[in-house]
Amino acid sequence: MTSSTKTPGLARFNALDEAAARTALHEACASTAWGDALLAGRPFTTADALYAASDAATAELTAADLAEAMAGHPPIGRPKPGDPTSSREQRGMAGASAELKAEMLELNLAYQDKFGHVFLICATGRTGEQMRDAVKDRIDNTPEREREIVRAELGKINRIRLARLVDVVEED
Incomplete structure (x- = not known):
């Protein structure tokens, strides 16, 4: 997912007008502050520079910014209808048993009750069981x-989505 060379997709992303770039970034991460930071960094000379800007912006998110970002993510096991991104990222839950899906729903609700937001994990490449085990491991954490x-997981998700954004732009 790293590229030290300038790609046609990155050049096209850099060339988008501000409104189109803002929309594309919002689809990757719902945090306005994160999107603003990446917009301010354009043009990016390499994909690595884009990822580094994303990492830096994610590290600077306030609690309110993190909440805004998390609000853009559906609960694990319940991807947004018609949203290919959340369906693709949560593919590991697609074939899960009814019992695992029910357990995940219960765990999601308990997590949300405790922390006040969805359980956020970089679900790409994880099985339903791995996601269940992760929420079980994390539910006893302190809010801090x-x-x-969550910030680290969001950073991973943002990098994956930015890589896809550049790839998608390349295909246009």
Whole structure:
């Protein structure tokens, strides 16, 4: 997911007008502050520079910014209808048993009750069981510890989505 060379997709992203670039970035991450930071960094000379800007912006998100970002993510096991991104990212839950889906729903609700937001994990490449085990492991965290884990997971998700954004732009 790293590229030290300038790609046609990155050049096209850099060339988007501000409104189109803002929309594309909002689809990757719902945080306005994150999107603003990346917009301010354009043009990016390499994909690595884009990812580094994303990492830096994610590290600077306030609690309110993190909440805004998390609001853009559906609960694990319940991707947004008609949203290919959340369906693709949560593919590991697609074939899960009814029992696992029910357990995940219960765990999601308990997590949300405790922390006040959805359980956020970089679900790409994870099985339903791995996601269940992760929420079980994390539910006993302090809010402060969990916020830092959420920030790290959000950073991973943002990088994957930015890589896809550049790839998608390349295909246009």
